[in-house]
Amino acid sequence: MDDLQLNISVPKKDKKKASAPQQNAGEYKFVSNAKFTGKTIARKRPQNLAQANREVIKNAEGPPKKVAKFQPPTEEKSDDLGAKLRDLSENKGKYQGKNYQQLSDNIQLKQNKPRSGGWISSLFKNNPQVPRIGQRAVKPIVEKVFAGQTFSDLNIHPHTVANLQQNLGLKELMTVQQNAVPVLLQGRDVLIRSQTGSGKTLAYALPIIEGLQAIRPKISRHDGIRVIVVIPTRELAVQTYELFVKLVKPFHWIVPGLLSGGQKRKAEKARLRKGLSILVGTPGRINDHLRHTQSLNFAKTGCLVLDEADRLLDMGYEKDVAAIVKAIEDHKKAATYDPMALVKQNIVKKIPDEEEAKQETNESENDEKSDVKHHLTEVFLSKEKQTILLSATLTKAVENLAGITLVDPVFVDTSEGKAIIADSLKGKEDSENVISKPEVPVPVKVPEKPKAVKAEAKSSPEKKEIPVDAKRGLKAFTGFNHQELFKAENSTDNNDAKIETATNNAADDDSDSDSDYEYFKAQKKYELTHPKVEKKADDDDDDDDSDDDGDDDEQPSSSVNTFADALKSAIGEDELVLPATVNQSFIIVPMKLRLVTLCGLIVEHCVNNKKGGKMIIFMATLEMVDYHSDLIETVLTGKEVKVKKKGQEKGKNSKSGKRKGDDENDDDAQSSSSEDAEKFQVDYEEPSEGGLVPVDLEMFSLHGSMPHEQRMEVFKQFRAARCGVLICTDVAARGIDIPRVDLVLQYCAPASATDYVHRVGRTGRAAQVGAAVLFLLPSETHFIRHLEQKRIRLRQTDESRALEALRTVVPAAATAQRAAVAVQARLERTAHTNTNWLLRASRAYTSWVRFYSGYPRDVKEYLDAKQLHLGHAAKAFALRDAPATLARRVKSNPSNKEKPSNRLTIHKDEEKKRPGFEKAKFGSFGSRAAQRQSSMHTASEFDSGLSTLDQSQPKNKKKKNK
Numbered sequence: 014m015d016d017l018q019l020n021i022s023v024p025k026k027d028k029k030k031a032s033a034p035q036q037n038a039g040e041y042k043f044v045s046n047a048k049f050t051g052k053t054i055a056r057k058r059p060q061n062l063a064q065a066n067r068e069v070i071k072n073a074e075g076p077p078k079k080v081a082k083f084q085p086p087t088e089e090k091s092d093d094l095g096a097k098l099r100d101l102s103e104n105k106g107k108y109q110g111k112n113y114q115q116l117s118d119n120i121q122l123k124q125n126k127p128r129s130g131g132w133i134s135s136l137f138k139n140n141p142q143v144p145r146i147g148q149r150a151v152k153p154i155v156e157k158v159f160a161g162q163t164f165s166d167l168n169i170h171p172h173t174v175a176n177l178q179q180n181l182g183l184k185e186l187m188t189v190q191q192n193a194v195p196v197l198l199q200g201r202d203v204l205i206r207s208q209t210g211s212g213k214t215l216a217y218a219l220p221i222i223e224g225l226q227a228i229r230p231k232i233s234r235h236d237g238i239r240v241i242v243v244i245p246t247r248e249l250a251v252q253t254y255e256l257f258v259k260l261v262k263p264f265h266w267i268v269p270g271l272l273s274g275g276q277k278r279k280a281e282k283a284r285l286r287k288g289l290s291i292l293v294g295t296p297g298r299i300n301d302h303l304r305h306t307q308s309l310n311f312a313k314t315g316c317l318v319l320d321e322a323d324r325l326l327d328m329g330y331e332k333d334v335a336a337i338v339k340a341i342e343d344h345k346k347a348a349t350y351d352p353m354a355l356v357k358q359n360i361v362k363k364i365p366d367e368e369e370a371k372q373e374t375n376e377s378e379n380d381e382k383s384d385v386k387h388h389l390t391e392v393f394l395s396k397e398k399q400t401i402l403l404s405a406t407l408t409k410a411v412e413n414l415a416g417i418t419l420v421d422p423v424f425v426d427t428s429e430g431k432a433i434i435a436d437s438l439k440g441k442e443d444s445e446n447v448i449s450k451p452e453v454p455v456p457v458k459v460p461e462k463p464k465a466v467k468a469e470a471k472s473s474p475e476k477k478e479i480p481v482d483a484k485r486g487l488k489a490f491t492g493f494n495h496q497e498l499f500k501a502e503n504s505t506d507n508n509d510a511k512i513e514t515a516t517n518n519a520a521d522d523d524s525d526s527d528s529d530y531e532y533f534k535a536q537k538k539y540e541l542t543h544p545k546v547e548k549k550a551d552d553d554d555d556d557d558d559s560d561d562d563g564d565d566d567e568q569p570s571s572s573v574n575t576f577a578d579a580l581k582s583a584i585g586e587d588e589l590v591l592p593a594t595v596n597q598s599f600i601i602v603p604m605k606l607r608l609v610t611l612c613g614l615i616v617e618h619c620v621n622n623k624k625g626g627k628m629i630i631f632m633a634t635l636e637m638v639d640y641h642s643d644l645i646e647t648v649l650t651g652k653e654v655k656v657k658k659k660g661q662e663k664g665k666n667s668k669s670g671k672r673k674g675d676d677e678n679d680d681d682a683q684s685s686s687s688e689d690a691e692k693f694q695v696d697y698e699e700p701s702e703g704g705l706v707p708v709d710l711e712m713f714s715l716h717g718s719m720p721h722e723q724r725m726e727v728f729k730q731f732r733a734a735r736c737g738v739l740i741c742t743d744v745a746a747r748g749i750d751i752p753r754v755d756l757v758l759q760y761c762a763p764a765s766a767t768d769y770v771h772r773v774g775r776t777g778r779a780a781q782v783g784a785a786v787l788f789l790l791p792s793e794t795h796f797i798r799h800l801e802q803k804r805i806r807l808r809q810t811d812e813s814r815a816l817e818a819l820r821t822v823v824p825a826a827a828t829a830q831r832a833a834v835a836v837q838a839r840l841e842r843t844a845h846t847n848t849n850w851l852l853r854a855s856r857a858y859t860s861w862v863r864f865y866s867g868y869p870r871d872v873k874e875y876l877d878a879k880q881l882h883l884g885h886a887a888k889a890f891a892l893r894d895a896p897a898t899l900a901r902r903v904k905s906n907p908s909n910k911e912k913p914s915n916r917l918t919i920h921k922d923e924e925k926k927r928p929g930f931e932k933a934k935f936g937s938f939g940s941r942a943a944q945r946q947s948s949m950h951t952a953s954e955f956d957s958g959l960s961t962l963d964q965s966q967p968k969n970k971k972k973k974n975k
């Protein structure tokens with residue numbers, strides 16, 4: 014029989030007996046015939062090393078070779094440990110108060126005893142059939158990336174055009190920029206949807222700078238924040254801030270600033286005191302400063318940008334977003350009645366510093382060059398506010414958010430065959446001219462006097478009316494308590510006084526109020542106190558703004574429908590757009606082969622590729638990210654991870670980023686780990702048959718629980734790297750623009766088709782070529798059908814090339830399968846080096862199992878936890894234990910890792926103090942599925958993978974009571 018027998022034995026820690034050649038020999042050997050067919054058998058693992066080393070390896074090409082003897086531990090010693098182990102299992106009472114699993118692990122590691130019943134599960138045996146599924150006829154939606162026009166075709170300042178060309182190397186307009194910039198310069202509220210990497214950031218940043226630079230007299234940083242850009246993740250915030258820094262180069266009086274989680278609050282406070290014109294930040298941190306930093310004032314804010322709007326809501330940031338919107342309204346209102354603010358502002362203006370004086374001298378020069386006036390500039394000067402929402406994917410929750418935050422909005426959607434621009438101010442009769450005109454480059458007919466500007470001229474800013482959709486959205490947005498609100502709306506006559514009192518209280522209350530819908534009450538109050546003025550304003554507007562009167566619920570204006578219809582159909586069609594330059598494929602890999610296939614793909618793409626590949630690998634949980642990046646790096650590069658990560662260690666130490674859980678379990682294992690590491694390196698120096706040759710590979714890892722400095726450092730380093738591998742959670746799935754990424758690998762299936770799109774969108778940006786590979790288990794095959802329903806087309810490939818690539822690291826292996834077995838053996842051996850490794854591996858495994866059972870309902874049928882073979886899954890984590898042992902090990906060493914101090918870890922009592930609303934309840938905002946997905950994201954980022962004790966205990970108690 015053509016069998017491959019694998020004998021794995023871990024060398025003893027006994028220094029005397031662990032000389033290098035012996036170790037190599039004792040590591041693993043093949044017993045095979047020359048004609049290996051890939052079939053392997055599992056066989057009982059030899060129970061002691063002496064026996065193992067008596068095995069004779071038959072090599073068909075040469076005479077039988079004896080394995081170099083690995084000096085067995087003395088029988089006595091082995092027996093000693095065996096006796097200890099027996100004692101441990103038989104007399105558990107004796108070890109009361111001690112960690113049984115840890116004691117057992119330690120004894121077994123010392124004894125080098127196989128960890129699960131003494132069986133080595135073979136890699137290529139008992140795997141399920143890999144189905145070949147045909148490709149369905151799917152026509153992907155295509156978006157044209159470049160528009161064929163240049164920045165100088167836009168009506169913008171020549172300095173900006175020159176800056177774009179010289180400092181950013183940009184000349185040609187992208188489609189979304191061509192469509193959105195003119196509308197934004199009109200000061201209109203806009204919802205922008207265009208595919209990933211299509212230049213949305215510049216599409217909104219450019220008009221903002223253009224609007225601000227044209228303000229005369231020039232704005233000063235002391236004037237207050239003019240623009241707020243809210244962004245869901247720190248990395249994206251940094252990236253956006255950096256773009257603003259580049260864009261303001263010709264206009265140095267505009268000062269951008271960054272507020273993002275993890276940074277020192279004190280420094281941020283100082284920056285805020287000094288003054289900023291553009292504030293870029295994450296929602297949690299902005300709110301933090303709203304509560305604690307007096308100098309943060311939004312009275313002058315004329316533009317609010319909510320980037321990655323759907324993700325902001327997914328992540329449960331709706332409360333923070335609502336609080337920011339409310340703060341802008343509040344501060345603006347307060348400023349209207351604050352004469353001191355005006356006085357202060359004038360004082361500042363009258364005493365210009367040197368820099369300002371210089372600016373004044375240059376002013377006339379600039380003015381000469383640009384006599385362009387945009388309505389957006391007038392919006393900045395008025396009490397109005399422009400709101401911009403952006404995302405590559407839209408959800409029902411975004412529709413609701415648009416309902417509440419946008420007034421007379423325009424919808425810019427760049428996908429072919431869809432509404433390029435849907436303008437809520439256009440009646441249905443006009444809409445034909447505006448909608449479904451894919452080829453028209455800038456078909457915007459914006460009214461000569463945009464409403465925002467006109468409103469300022471005719472009435473006080475408070476007279477801003479809330480259109481029908483906004484009201485509708487408002488209810489949907491809050492979700493809870495809206496019945497009360499609805500009642501109030503319908504009984505204004507009777508309850509005027511009552512509501513007035515209630516809202517007065519709410520208004521008097523500081524933003525720390527924990528009222529559920531304080532903000533909406535304030536809006537309601539405004540509606541109640543200004544009904545007639547609004548009506549009059551509407552009457553006045555009748556001539557040119559007849560579609561504007563959205564105050565009648567029963568007769569919604571056609572204007573609203575134009576926007577709403579386009580948005581609804583975009584969401585309803587549920588089709589997703591991906592860059593056409595990305596070659597998408599999937600591999601169905603049996604569970605046991607997943608880890609080696611992953612290693613093979615890394616080698617194929619980053620090592621064998623002469624140009625040097627740069628890839629991002631998405632995994633489900635932070636435990637998986639940490640564990641896999643260290644494991645793969647250790648095995649493939651032969652480096653001791655801690656040595657390599659010296660640079661990152663700095664960040665770790667400064668914030669005690671090293672996990673507590675890791676430390677406390679090191680005990681005696683730690684002492685032996687360096688010894689083991691040394692042995693590893695000896696292995697690599699003298700590769701023998703089956704030995705691994707180290708390869709040159711740069712590995713990075715990123716997840717939300719990393720200390721801030723480390724997180725930023727990794728992001729910076731990977732951006733600068735020419736090639737390398739980033740293993741990360743979905744924290745890097747949105748908006749992040751990393752140059753030269755040419756492969757995105759989804760090792761764990763995404764929680765939704767939307768997540769798939771954003772992950773894939775990290776490559777193929779700005780019409781660059783890229784590739785995306787999705788790993789699936791045989792049981793997950795039908796997830797492809799789910800993607801096809803959303804017009805995403807993928808091609809099936811298999812793992813053969815990846816396994817073949819492993820021969821680069823195991824050059825002595827006769828076949829790809831042998832190389833795979835060798836690599837798997839090394840992975841397993843590394844994972845069993847000491848209790849620390851074991852614990853990390855077990856945690857990664859359990860966190861994945863938990864993640865897997867939490868997939869949202871709409872994808873659960875394709876990603877069904879019941880279909881998983883947990884024993885095989887252990888192998889994919891380089892573990893040899895039975896699943897029950899793995900769970901027990903993690904349970905006996907609960908992870909005490911420090912949670913990041915960001916929005917998701919706000920304590921309950923702190924929660925109450927925050928401005929805005931209570932935590933949204935199920936069904937309150939977006940669908941239940943969205944909530945579920947939100948919890949998945951949380952699990953993905955911060956959970957250990959196990960339910961906490963306090964969660965599980967009451968349940969058990971209840972059961973027992975029953």
Ligand SMILES: Nc1ncnc2c1ncn2[C@@H]1O[C@H](COP(=O)(O)OP(=O)(O)OP(=O)(O)O)[C@@H](O)[C@H]1O
Nearest residue numbers: 185186187209210211212213214215405748750779
């Ligand atoms: N006019 C242009 N010409 C060439 N490249 C451009 C242009 N505008 C933007 N880019 C580049 O395109 C890349 C993607 O831009 P950006 O990050 O704004 O995309 P996005 O649409 O926001 O993507 P995502 O949806 O993933 O957030 C960036 O590297 C940016 O520098």
